[in-house]
Amino acid sequence: xxxxxxPAELEKFRKGILSKRDPNKPCITLCSGSACHASGSGDxxxxxxxxxxxxGLSAEVDIRRTGCHGFCERGPIIVIHPEEICYFQIExxxxxxxxxxxxxxxxxxxxxxxTDPDTREKIIHESEIPFYKNQKRLVFGSNxxxxxxxxxxxxxxxxxxxxxxxxxxxxxxxxxxxVKKSNLRGRGGGGFPAGRKxxxxxxxxxxxxxxxxxxxxxxxGAYMDRALLEGNPHAILEGLTIGAYAIxxxxxxxxxxxxxxxxxxxxxxxxxQAEAYGFLGKNILGSGFDFKVIVHQGAGAFVCGESTALMTxxxxxxxxPRPKYVRSNIVGLWGRPSVLNNVETxxxxxxxxxxxxxxxxxxxxxxSKGTKIFSLVGKITNTGLVxxxxxxxxxxxxxxxxxxxxxxxRFKAVQTGGPSGGCIPEDLxxxxxxxxxxxxxxxxxxxxxxxxxxxETCMVDVSRYFIDFLTDESCGKCVxxxxxxxxxxxxxxxxxxxxxxxxxxxxxxxxxxxxxDAALCAxxxxxxxxxxxxxxxxxxxxxxxxxxxxxxxxxCKELIAYHIDPAxxxxxxxxxxxxxxxxxxxxxxxxxxxxxxxxxKCGTCFEACPPRFAAVKKISGEPVPxxxxxxxxxxxxxxxxx
Amino acid sequence: xxxxxLQIDGKEVRAKEGMTVLEAARSAGIxxxxxxxxxxxxxxxxxxxxxxxxxxxxxTNLVVxxxxxxxxxxxxxxxxxxxxxxxxxxxxxxxxxxxxAFELLELAKEYGADRNRFEKEASFCIHCGLCVRYCAxxxxxxxxxxxxxxxxxxxSFIPEIASRECWNCKECFPLCPxxxxxxxxxxxxxxxxxxxxxxxxxxx
Numbered sequence: 061x062x063x064x065x066x067p068a069e070l071e072k073f074r075k076g077i078l079s080k081r082d083p084n085k086p087c088i089t090l091c092s093g094s095a096c097h098a099s100g101s102g103d104x105x106x107x108x109x110x111x112x113x114x115x116g117l118s119a120e121v122d123i124r125r126t127g128c129h130g131f132c133e134r135g136p137i138i139v140i141h142p143e144e145i146c147y148f149q150i151e152x153x154x155x156x157x158x159x160x161x162x163x164x165x166x167x168x169x170x171x172x173x174x175t176d177p178d179t180r181e182k183i184i185h186e187s188e189i190p191f192y193k194n195q196k197r198l199v200f201g202s203n204x205x206x207x208x209x210x211x212x213x214x215x216x217x218x219x220x221x222x223x224x225x226x227x228x229x230x231x232x233x234x235x236x237x238x239v240k241k242s243n244l245r246g247r248g249g250g251g252f253p254a255g256r257k258x259x260x261x262x263x264x265x266x267x268x269x270x271x272x273x274x275x276x277x278x279x280x281g282a283y284m285d286r287a288l289l290e291g292n293p294h295a296i297l298e299g300l301t302i303g304a305y306a307i308x309x310x311x312x313x314x315x316x317x318x319x320x321x322x323x324x325x326x327x328x329x330x331x332x333q334a335e336a337y338g339f340l341g342k343n344i345l346g347s348g349f350d351f352k353v354i355v356h357q358g359a360g361a362f363v364c365g366e367s368t369a370l371m372t373x374x375x376x377x378x379x380x381p382r383p384k385y386v387r388s389n390i391v392g393l394w395g396r397p398s399v400l401n402n403v404e405t406x407x408x409x410x411x412x413x414x415x416x417x418x419x420x421x422x423x424x425x426x427x428s429k430g431t432k433i434f435s436l437v438g439k440i441t442n443t444g445l446v447x448x449x450x451x452x453x454x455x456x457x458x459x460x461x462x463x464x465x466x467x468x469x470r471f472k473a474v475q476t477g478g479p480s481g482g483c484i485p486e487d488l489x490x491x492x493x494x495x496x497x498x499x500x501x502x503x504x505x506x507x508x509x510x511x512x513x514x515x516e517t518c519m520v521d522v523s524r525y526f527i528d529f530l531t532d533e534s535c536g537k538c539v540x541x542x543x544x545x546x547x548x549x550x551x552x553x554x555x556x557x558x559x560x561x562x563x564x565x566x567x568x569x570x571x572x573x574x575x576x577d578a579a580l581c582a583x584x585x586x587x588x589x590x591x592x593x594x595x596x597x598x599x600x601x602x603x604x605x606x607x608x609x610x611x612x613x614x615x616c617k618e619l620i621a622y623h624i625d626p627a628x629x630x631x632x633x634x635x636x637x638x639x640x641x642x643x644x645x646x647x648x649x650x651x652x653x654x655x656x657x658x659x660x661k662c663g664t665c666f667e668a669c670p671p672r673f674a675a676v677k678k679i680s681g682e683p684v685p686x687x688x689x690x691x692x693x694x695x696x697x698x699x700x701x702x
Numbered sequence: 703x704x705x706x707x708l709q710i711d712g713k714e715v716r717a718k719e720g721m722t723v724l725e726a727a728r729s730a731g732i733x734x735x736x737x738x739x740x741x742x743x744x745x746x747x748x749x750x751x752x753x754x755x756x757x758x759x760x761x762t763n764l765v766v767x768x769x770x771x772x773x774x775x776x777x778x779x780x781x782x783x784x785x786x787x788x789x790x791x792x793x794x795x796x797x798x799x800x801x802x803a804f805e806l807l808e809l810a811k812e813y814g815a816d817r818n819r820f821e822k823e824a825s826f827c828i829h830c831g832l833c834v835r836y837c838a839x840x841x842x843x844x845x846x847x848x849x850x851x852x853x854x855x856x857x858s859f860i861p862e863i864a865s866r867e868c869w870n871c872k873e874c875f876p877l878c879p880x881x882x883x884x885x886x887x888x889x890x891x892x893x894x895x896x897x898x899x900x901x902x903x904x905x906x
Contacts, residue, residue: 361851363851378848383745383747383766383768383769385765385769531853532852532853533851533852534852534853535851535852536829536848536851536852536853536854537829538747538748538749538750539750539792539795539796539828539829540788540791540792540795542852542855543792543795543796543799544795545852545853546795546823546853547795547798547820550821570787570791571791571795573787574787574791574792574795577764577784577788578753578764578766579750580748580766
């Protein structure tokens with residue numbers, strides 16, 4: 061492989077790549093991110109290759125295995141260029157048709173297209189599908205068009221031009237100035253202005269400085285950093301190198317969870333390629349600037365996403381946060397100035413350098429500039445990764461892009477910001493997403509997880525779930541977090557089991573205050589948020605559990621019961637046969653009754669009862685009606701007697 | 703080293719640069735309660751009991767005094783309604799583990815903490831880490847360490863090292879504010895040197 065020694069050589073090389081690429085040659089891009097991989101994109105790729113070979117088209121069609129396209133609900137996804145025909149949920153059996161009809165005869169296969177759920181209209185092009193149409197994919201957009209294992213693909217879309225520009229046309233101060241002006245805020249949780257963080261490190265007297273990528277994404281349901289690192293690793297390396305240049309660092313680290321094997325693989329490949337081309341290493345692009353990057357795999361502790369715990373872990377010790385009151389951009393890794401930003405933050409940097417802070421700041425709100433990638437999961441029709449300008453109303457993300465709540469259920473809340481975030485209720489759906497806006501609503505931006513909940517979600521149980529998660533993930537060093545969470549979990553569990561008592565809410569509030577004010581790190585300080593925000597908006601649910609022993613969402617097992625309405629039961633035997641606990645008494649033409657002693661409340665009967673009968677009822681907070689007397693259980697079917 | 707002038711509980715206190723607020727307060731005879739602090743050891747910041755209010759340029763903050771560095775013009779309040787409330791809760795949380803620990807009982811009296819506020823826990827250990835850190839930092843033996851994390855975190859003697867080093871040292875025993883340490887050691891000893899009969903029966 062050749063080494064590129066100057067920006068001019070880079071441009072020449074780029075032209076060389078582009079001149080060999082025919083934009084009109086059919087190219088099949090197949091999403092091969094972790095989510096699509098799990099739904100079978102590996103088999104689809106093998107079938108594609110075999111079929112193209114079989115039909116003798118190897119020279120006429122390109123296949124590109126790309127990173128995540130975002131629409132994970134409908135994976136594996138194929139996009140056929142240059143027409144941008146988009147097919148969803150592809151299986152190997154669809155492949156022969158795709159090759160013979162779409163590639164050879166340019167015919168669109170209707171059954172593989174996206175169907176608009178409202179209009180029932182088939183949509184051919186990716187850009188016209190509501191899920192994509194309403195997004196602004198500045199950072200995430202390239203994922204679908206490049207093979208993350210190919211540096212030439214990245215160069216073909218203008219890759220490393222920002223690095224070349226920074227090194228050859230800008231001083232370190234100018235780079236820093238541009239990032240400061242862009243008001244880029246950290247996408248990992250805190251939303252601290254990246255430029256100010258960089259400046260602190262740059263001005264610190266210690267000459268050896270580090271830049272670090274936080275790829276220890278651990279929030280349940282959040283996976284945008286994984287998708288970026290898997291799908292576009294060079295963008296992160298380019299951003300990191302620019303950051304290193306700005307602060308005067310010559311060594312960078314990528315702290316990535318070992319649970320992300322594909323991300324680890326792709327970023328390692330990217331580093332080797334970048335070193336070979338001369339984008340990393342000594343005298344980058346002939347500028348005299350040296351920079352190397354080392355990948356460190358984390359051992360899977362949520363707390364290591366916290367900056368000082370991450371640095372302690374990088375040093376080879378148990379990942380626990382440091383108690384010091386010094387910012388890590390001044391005294392960080394091995395006691396030296398260290399700039400730590402998360403994957404998405406670094407990925408924004410090349411865009412800012414290439415297009416300028418003025419371009420960047422046109423997106424977003426006063427306090428939050430640019431776009432943000434959210435992972436939209438939970439009770440939502442279109443699960444996936446979405447990128448929108450800061451300031452987009454929550455409603456638009458959930459309904460226009462996310463397609464609303466499936467199954468005709470009613471929206472209840474959206475949990476943002478991961479375990480330390482909070483739940484936002486329906487009447488705040490007009491809220492424009494931004495760092496400060498979400499904090500004011502009692503939640504936070506966090507890394508951008510959005511878990512949508514419908515009417516069947518119990519908010520007390522949600523709070524219990526997140527506290528349970530944090531109890532497990534707390535490092536256990538400080539008392540307010542370790543012991544506070546231990547007790548909070550006990551109390552919340554008690555409440556969901558119908559054993560809550562007066563004073564529990566106040567006690568939880570008191571423990572929350574101690575954790576918030578006295579815990580050592582951000583994990584502990586924000587740990588009570590799931591409780592505090594659900595209490596703020598759904599206090600009535602807590603009170604119903606404690607006072608009436610009732611779960612309004614009909615979700616907490618200990619507080620609900622199933623019974624069969626004798627007036628509606630048609631004795632069809634469906635629920636009786638399906639009940640795994642043999643808790644349903646009845647027979648042919650005998651009205652069924654749930655034996656409450658045997659019932660395990662699994663809900664199978666409730667699901668099984670045909671909707672036209674709707675005889676199985678789920679209740680909470682009221683006594684179960686006594687079963688209909690044996691003598692009255694026989695159904696006399698007049699129509700059948702004839 | 704330059705001298706620093708700060709105010710603690712309304713009293714002018716002189717300190718040296720690099721000192722912590724806790725050190726400065728103690729040098730001036732002002733008491734701040736601690737559980738995980740020890741002069742010979744690096745500050746740990748785990749028990750959070752030494753939390754105080756500091757005022758910098760008009761901004762009030764809660765910080766733990768065992769790691770917070772002194773600075774000129776710093777105003778420190780070692781007691782306030784909020785500080786006392788937090789200390790009370792910390793003590794109550796810890797007394798779920800060690801309701802009879804003398805140090806905790808004394809502090810509970812001072813802060814009005816109810817030793818029975820929470821259901822009792824199985825382990826006495828309050829995770830102050832004194833034994834672990836003393837063994838590592840002063841004795842440089844690492845015979846005792848923390849295992850696991852979160853609410854499952856425990857102190858544990860490393861049998862191979864403990865059997866060699868601990869019998870003649872035991873300097874960590876008096877450091878422990880609860881009964882946990884001795885119990886853990888007794889357990890380790892029992893596990894490491896089982897009676898001959900069970901040794902053959904264990905099949906390991």
